[in-house]
Amino acid sequence: MPDHMKQRDLLLFYAELYKPPGDAVYEVISHPDFRTELEQASGAALNDCCDLPSLSSLKEEFRSLFSSSSQNGISLIESFYKPWTTDQTAALPFAQSKGMMMGDPAWHMRYLLEEIGLNSSYDPMFYPDHISVILELAAFLLEEQETDKFTLLVSQHLNWLDDLVEAIRKQKKDSLYLKLTELLNKFVNEFTICNQSFDRLKEDSVC
Amino acid sequence: MGQYRMLVDVTKCIGCYSCRVACQMENDLPPDQSYISFCEVEKGEYPNVEWVMHRFSCLHCEDAVCEKVCPQNAISYSQTGAVVVDQEQCIGCEYCEKNCPFGRAKVELCQDKEGNSVSRANKCTLCNGKVLEGMTPACASTCYTEAIVFGESDEILQKAEQRLAEVKDRYPDANIYNPEGVGGTHTIYLLAHKPEEYDLESDATTPASAIIWKDYAQPLGKLLLGATTMAVIGGAISNRLFNKGEHHEGGE
Amino acid sequence: MLKPVSRRSFIKASAATAAAVSLTSFDMHSWMASASADEKAAISKIPTTCNGCSSQCGMIAYTKNGRLWKLEGHPDHPRSKGTLCARGHGYATLIYSKERLEQPMKRMENGKYEPISWEQAFKEIGDKLKEIIKEHGPESVALVQDPRPTGNVYATRFIKALGSPNYYTHHVACNNSRDTGFNHTIGGVPSADIANSSYIMFIGRSYGDGIRPSSMSALAQAKENGAKVIIVDPRKNNTSPFADQWLPIRPGTDLALVLAMAHILIEKDLYDAGFIEDHATGFEEFKKEVKQYTPEWAEKVTGIDAQTIKTIATDMAQLKPKAVIEQSWRGAFGCNYKNSTETGRAVALFNAMLGNIQQEGGYIFGASAGLGDLDPDQFPAPQEPDAVKDGEEDFPLAPRGRGVANIVPLRAKEGKMKAAFYHHSNAALGYGNPEYYKEALNEMDLVVTIDVQMSETALLSHYVLPEPSYMERDDAVDGVGGGTAAVVLRQKAVDRVHPNTKPADEIFTELAKASGVGEYFTFTLEDYNKAAVEPLGITMDELREKGSIPLEDKKAEIGTVPEFNTPSGKVEFASQTFEDAGFNAVPTWIPPLVEPKNGSYRLTTGKQAIHSHTQTANIPMLMQITKDYDLERLWMNRQEAKKKGIQDSDLVEVSSDSASSTVKVKLTDRLHPETVYIPSHYGITSKYLTTAKGVGFSYMEHVPFHFQPMSGCSMIHEVIVDVRKVDA
Known part of the structure; x- marks a missing residue:
């Protein structure tokens, strides 16, 4: 399998990982070759982790970390980690605050999905800037071999994983989600390291 | 000479904070930053007590110290009479904050165009942009008791005199706060008590040293040393010459 | 792989x-x-x-x-x-905000909340409801809300469709005592024409704290016109810049003041005899009763000197009918004291004695918008339930439509109320003692909360159903009564942020279907809205475009005294209905239930301009004002504090028979020495509301679970506390 398809599968795995866990994702995690394939596809090393939890304890872990029904639930939505808008004309007090929903990233993501024609069938968990949606879009771009667009997307819409890693670490140091998110972050950082901007891409100075 | 003035009539303020929130909306301020601060004054003893809420923001001096000490020329006078900060020029050196005789200029964390956090002077603009478009500042337009009114300079001065006459019976010490020492201001206050009750100096003035800095030292220095070095030197001068020390923020 | x-x-x-x-x-x-x-x-x-x-x-x-x-x-x-x-x-x-309800949730056996699908929520709630109704009858089900336009249409219809009469509103902790008093004297609650009045007395009500912009500007207007304004309040409240005089009354004695003022009008023959002659009954009995309420007597009770009482009553009489005691909301007699209903009666009757009803500068009964309703042939309406609303027999004088919401936890403890729906209502923190509510709601078989955030009430519920915020949904058309009535619409301004929320109209429709009464919910919100505007000659398109339309043909008629909505059609200075309910026919002095003594204080509460009940406490930009200026502090009279060695901003412990709270203190000369005052918006305990949690305390924790005898109100000021400095 070519590298970009391996990376695509890696992203699709992660897209599943950040949804409430079910059999499919568990099957992947519990596979004996999981760690090897993961490290190969991402080109990074997984930090040592915990024992493999049972599916039911994985479900409980997901609920306590990410569910809005748990107190201090960690957000998986990009807008939450970024200033709400950079629109200088927005006459709202929270315009530049973090921690709000439907910020610029959501708006941009919604635009991209609509324009590309990636319709979401009604899904109660659908937020345009939910991490899983971003990952699915990134996977799609890899599949289409749209490397520049992929790089832009990943560098601009997944550049908040440091904060996500920190948030998980604060709640549970030995979480499987922590280790896996750290790895995703390393993978993503390869693309964000030079803080891609469109101008640079144009100048063909991609690093 | 600017054309507009704002009158804050503390005898009509009920302390509802609507102006603060409307201002935050207009100026995209986060919840914990405000151009307006409040202080309560209680005079007398139960049950013969008067309560006054003082809503305080930049006075927009005619002869503004902050404008004089700014090494970046980031502070200027608008044709409306407002004293405004150009945040793109500002480098967050805090001279304005340290030298404002009223403690109103503040350097706070703001967001630049790229969304990065940077220290910038951050204060009331008298809604300069709105006023230039013929509108009223956000605080004045949301004030339903007319404790904040905005209008042509002379009309506002007249209104202030008229209100002063009306409230003298109830507040014998009432006065209009429009200090001569800074050339008069574009936000003036009808105070119910002596300025000192609100932590204001009766005779606030522009220090001579600030004038010297602005008019002589700074242009020369910039020419010779470049702005950044001057900023460092300027910091030392300004602190030594006319730093008032810690300002007591009324009510905060 | x-x-x-x-x-x-x-x-x-x-x-x-x-x-x-x-x-x-x-x-x-x-x-x-x-x-x-x-x-x-x-x-x-x-x-x-x-x-x-x-x-x-x-x-x-x-x-x-x-x-x-x-x-x-x-x-x-x-x-x-x-x-x-x-x-x-x-x-x-x-x-x-991140801290909103995003999806339906169910409380699991371990006490934690799990997200569930709407289908599961509706099915389980419907099944449980059918089971409860089968076993215990529809009277074992209640619905409580702080009414909003959609709830007014859908929630009321839903509970009726279930066959239950038990519909209740938040007014039990707001203005039901006042309304009980007003309803049984002048047949309703008019609004004072403040802008045109020459002499205005506020009792407890503070325009500067419980803000409505138009009211505040009307008062500013009145002052501009030279009106005299008196505030009667143990606290010199934030309206005081617009007041000429503050009467720091002993809390709970407003009734004595008004009775004594009535006494003066009668003694000096200053009342509007013509109005009384034409439009009132029972005045002779009333006259006889108030003879004993001399200003000298009132001085002893209220702490306001007799001469001041005489002067004010006389001045008001001279300026009548442009003199008024403002009707207030919760203020001092909405739900505060054992005597609050009687205060309501006395206030209404004092205004009647001034002959100010339907007169400029007096009390005006507003015109109503006169909205249309669904065609019952097309959309059959549920029958009125046979049973009497629970609480109506205990409190026959209380406003019928609104009921006494605190009956629900009382009956739950008795094992009679099995299911309750709370819509846009944080009853467990706002209506009565939170500990009591917790115990009571835990006794029930089914508690459902419909709201936008995880309130204390939601945390006592088996199911929590999320609504979109008011900016993300259409509501039912609403009428606003007044001098000129208006028709208004709340409509969706932005797309739903949380796709898995549902507006109340959809929730109640689905709940009805799941409970087997879907035949009463075959209409859509748009059907209702069309029917509502139809008689006004306005289309929904127009209303959508304008949002608020004044109805120029629906104006209050000024100068003509209306027939009163009382059994006699007149102003009832003596009420047979009161007598039948076991109370005095005429308003009579009743002392407050409890009195502070030996250095203890009455705990009183009130609103701040930046908050509303407990619903705004988790809004960062509003809560930040509280934090910047320590607005959650307990107010205490400066001299009293000195006696106890308490200094400004010291930490103090406030303890009552019900609870003990720790809070910083604000020393002031603006407060009567017999009371300590706490703003009513704080003390959030829900861990889901991280901005609000832990700021200040809730007065309700100290209020015993009790009922005002006439109106069933919570008597929120009938509580005595000790205050002592906490050593750092």
């Missing part, structure tokens, strides 16, 4: 191509720059209504590219008249 086999993909890629989007648009920064530059195309102006408090002022929401951009007061709405208060601006930030 990494790609999971049975994926639940969010996005469907069937006919998609990334080539459809240019590389420039893929760059968020350049895309943002072009999108926000295109201002004209992107900005919409949507008239709607605020939900920051019960006034529900009209406002204009500006959105840019579908997101909220800025807010202004609606110039045509009778309550905002173009301006908004701090809450109006700030509460809208709720839309984008």
Whole structure:
């Protein structure tokens, strides 16, 4: 399998990982070759982790970390980690605050999905800037071999994983989600390291 | 000479904070930053007590110290009479904050165009942009008791005199706060008590040293040393010459 | 291998191509720059209504590219008249808050909440409800809400459809005592024509604290015209800059003041005899009763000197009918004391003695909008239930429609009330003692909360159903009564942020279907709205465009005294209904239930301009004001504090028979020495509301679970506390 398809599968795995866990994702995690394939596809090393939890304890872990029904639930939505808008004309007090929903990233993501024609069938968990949606879009771009667009997307819409890693670490140091998110972050950082901007891409100075 | 003035009539303020929130909306301020601060004054003893809420923001001096000490020329006078900060020029050196005789200029964390956090002077603009478009500042337009009114300079001065006459019976010490020492201001206050009750100096003035800095030292220095070095030197001068020390923020 | 086999993909890629989007648009920064530059195309102006408090002022929401951009007061709405208060601006930030309810939840056996689907929620609630009704009858089910337009239509219909009479509102902890008093004397609650009045007395009500922009500007207008304004309040409240005189009355004795003022009018023959002759009954009995309430007697009770009482009563009589005691809401007699209903009666009757009813500068019964309703032939309405509303026999005088909401936990403890729905209501923190509520709601078989955030009441519920915020949904058309009535619409200004929320109209419709009474919910919200505006000659399109439309043909008639909505059709100075209920026919002095002594204090409470009940406490920009200025502090009279060695901002312990709380203290000369005062918006305990949790304490924790005898109100000021300094 070519590298970009391996990376695509890696992203699709992660897209599943950040949804409430079910059999499919568990099957992947519990596979004996999981760690090897993961490290190969991402080109990074997984930090040592915990024992493999049972599916039911994985479900409980997901609920306590990410569910809005748990107190201090960690957000998986990009807008939450970024200033709400950079629109200088927005006459709202929270315009530049973090921690709000439907910020610029959501708006941009919604635009991209609509324009590309990636319709979401009604899904109660659908937020345009939910991490899983971003990952699915990134996977799609890899599949289409749209490397520049992929790089832009990943560098601009997944550049908040440091904060996500920190948030998980604060709640549970030995979480499987922590280790896996750290790895995703390393993978993503390869693309964000030079803080891609469109101008640079144009100048063909991609690093 | 600017054309507009704002009158804050503390005898009509009920302390509802609507102006603060409307201002935050207009100026995209986060919840914990405000151009307006409040202080309560209680005079007398139960049950013969008067309560006054003082809503305080930049006075927009005619002869503004902050404008004089700014090494970046980031502070200027608008044709409306407002004293405004150009945040793109500002480098967050805090001279304005340290030298404002009223403690109103503040350097706070703001967001630049790229969304990065940077220290910038951050204060009331008298809604300069709105006023230039013929509108009223956000605080004045949301004030339903007319404790904040905005209008042509002379009309506002007249209104202030008229209100002063009306409230003298109830507040014998009432006065209009429009200090001569800074050339008069574009936000003036009808105070119910002596300025000192609100932590204001009766005779606030522009220090001579600030004038010297602005008019002589700074242009020369910039020419010779470049702005950044001057900023460092300027910091030392300004602190030594006319730093008032810690300002007591009324009510905060 | 990494790609999971049975994926639940969010996005469907069937006919998609990334080539459809240019590389420039893929760059968020350049895309943002072009999108926000295109201002004209992107900005919409949507008239709607605020939900920051019960006034529900009209406002204009500006959105840019579908997101909220800025807010202004609606110039045509009778309550905002173009301006908004701090809450109006700030509460809208709720839309984008992380701490909202996002999906239906169910409490599991371990006490934790699990997200569930709407289908599961409706089915389980419906099944449980059918089971409860089968076993215990529909009278074992109740519905409680702080009414809003959609709830007024749907929630009331839902509970009726279930066959239960048990519909209740939040007024039990608001103005039901006042209303009970007013209803049985002058047949309803008019509004004071403040702007045109020459002499205005406020009892407990503070326009400067419980803000409605139009009321505040009316008062400013009255002052401009030279009106005299008196505030009667143990606290020199924030209206005081507009008051000429403060009467620091002993809390709980307002009734004595008003009775003594009535005494003066009678003794000096200063009342409007013509009005009484034509429009009142029972005046002779009343005269006889108030003979004993001399100003000298009142001075001893209220602490206000007799001469002041005489002067005020006389001055008001001289300026009648342009003199008025403002009707207030919760103020001092909405639900506060054992005698509050009697205070309500006395206030209404004193105004009647001034002959100010339906006179300029007096009490005006407003015109109502006269909305239409659904055609019952097309959409059959549920029958009125046979059973009597629970609580009506205990409190026959209380406003019937609203009921006594605290009956629900009482009956739950008795094992009689099995199921309750709480819609837009944080009853467990706001209506009665929270400990009592907790125990009671835990006894029930089914508690469902419908709200936007995880309130204390939601945390006592088996199911929590999320609504979109008021900025993200359409509500039912609403009528606003007044001098000129208006029809108003709350409409969706922005897209739903949380896709898995449902508005109340859909929730109640689905709940009805799941409970087997879906035949009463075959209409849509739009059907109702069309029917509502139909008799007004206005179309929904017009209303959507304008948001708030004054009805020029629905104006209050000034100068003509109406027939009163009482059994006699007249103002009832003596009420047979009161006598039948076991009370005095005429208002009589009743002392407060409890009295402070030996250095203890009455705990009193009230509103602040920046908050509404407990619903705004989790809004960062409003709560930040509280934090910046320590607004959650307990107020204490400076001299009293000195006696106890307490200094400003010291930490103190406030303890009553019910609870003990720790809070910082604010020393002031603006407070009667017999009371300590705590603002009513704090003491949030829900861990889901991280901005609000842990700030201040809730007065309700100290209020015993009890009922005002006439109106069933919570008697929120009938509590005595000790205050002592806490050693650091």
